[in-house]
Amino acid sequence: MEVEVTVRGAVPADAREHAEERIGSLDRLLDNTVSHARVVLTEEANPRIERSSRAEGEIDLNGPIVRASVADIEPIAAINQLAHRLERQLRRWIDRRTDLARRGVERAAGEWRHADFATARPDHFPRPPEEREIVRRKSFATHPLTPPEAADEMEALDHDFYLFTDVRTGADAVAYHRDDGRLGVIGPSTLDWSGESDGIVGEPSRMSGPTALQDAVAEMNMLNHRFMYFTNAETDRGNVIYTRYDGHYGLIEPASP
Known part of the structure; x- marks a missing residue:
C-alpha cells in the first residue's frame, strides 16, 4: 500500500x-x-x-x-x-x-433465516410518550477533544453519537453518524458550526438558544428524533437527549463541571 x-x-x-x-x-x-x-x-x-x-x-x-x-x-x-x-x-x-x-446470499422465495428477526425488529420499544422516564448519565469524554478525536472515540465505543467539549471553542458538541453515511458534529447555534473540516460536516443546533429540559422532551415527543442536541437552560451546558432501547429517554450530560 x-x-x-x-x-x-x-x-x-x-x-x-x-x-x-x-x-x-x-x-x-x-x-x-x-x-x-x-x-x-x-x-x-x-x-x-x-x-x-x-x-x-x-x-x-x-x-x-x-x-x-x-x-x-x-x-x-x-x-x-x-x-x-x-x-x-x-x-x-x-x-x-x-x-x-453473508446476509446477501440468495434464498428461496419465502425462506426465513435467523437474522431476519433482527432486521425487522424496531430499534426501540414503542413506549407511549406519557410513560417515558428520563435516565441520566455522564458523557464518556473526560477532557476536551477535537471533532476528529471525538469521532474516533465514538467509533471505538461503537456508539451512534458522542457528547464532548470542543478543544477549539470550549463549547459542548456532539459527534454523530449522519443519514448520508458521513460523520457530523453539532454545536451551539450561537457559534459558526457550518461547513466541513477534516471530513466531518459541522451543523448548528436546531434549537435557537438555551432550552428547558421539558421543552426538549416535548420536541422529542412530537417529532420522534433519534437524538437531539440542545443547550440545557438550567446548566447552560450542551446535553443530548435520545430514545433508549427500552423506550425511555436517555439524557447525556458533560462529564466535567
Missing part, C-alpha cells in the same frame, strides 16, 4: 519513516481494495500544548474511507496510536462487509 506522508512543523525524519512503515503494514488486513493511505504529521511549536505531536491518517478503500486523528507528547507514540485506531476501524469495516455479504 502506498502511504503519502505530509509533515508540518519540526517533525523528525525517523517519524516520517515510521509512519510509512506502521500505516503501510495495515495492508496485511486487506485484499486489493486499498488504493492508498494519507498521513499528516504535525508538531506544534506552542510550548503550552502538552500533546504537541499530532498524527492524522485516512485509508481509501476505493470508496469508503476510514479516518483517525490522535495527539501525544511525541511523534512516534502518536503514530503508533494512529495505526492502532486505523486498524481497529479497518477490522470493523471488514466484519461489516463480511456480515453484509
Whole structure:
C-alpha cells in the first residue's frame, strides 16, 4: 500500500519513516481494495500544548474511507496510536462487509433465516410518550477533544453519537453518524458550526438558544428524533437527549463541571 506522508512543523525524519512503515503494514488486513493511505504529521511549536505531536491518517478503500486523528507528547507514540485506531476501524469495516455479504446470499422465495428477526425488529420499544422516564448519565469524554478525536472515540465505543467539549471553542458538541453515511458534529447555534473540516460536516443546533429540559422532551415527543442536541437552560451546558432501547429517554450530560 502506498502511504503519502505530509509533515508540518519540526517533525523528525525517523517519524516520517515510521509512519510509512506502521500505516503501510495495515495492508496485511486487506485484499486489493486499498488504493492508498494519507498521513499528516504535525508538531506544534506552542510550548503550552502538552500533546504537541499530532498524527492524522485516512485509508481509501476505493470508496469508503476510514479516518483517525490522535495527539501525544511525541511523534512516534502518536503514530503508533494512529495505526492502532486505523486498524481497529479497518477490522470493523471488514466484519461489516463480511456480515453484509453473508446476509446477501440468495434464498428461496419465502425462506426465513435467523437474522431476519433482527432486521425487522424496531430499534426501540414503542413506549407511549406519557410513560417515558428520563435516565441520566455522564458523557464518556473526560477532557476536551477535537471533532476528529471525538469521532474516533465514538467509533471505538461503537456508539451512534458522542457528547464532548470542543478543544477549539470550549463549547459542548456532539459527534454523530449522519443519514448520508458521513460523520457530523453539532454545536451551539450561537457559534459558526457550518461547513466541513477534516471530513466531518459541522451543523448548528436546531434549537435557537438555551432550552428547558421539558421543552426538549416535548420536541422529542412530537417529532420522534433519534437524538437531539440542545443547550440545557438550567446548566447552560450542551446535553443530548435520545430514545433508549427500552423506550425511555436517555439524557447525556458533560462529564466535567
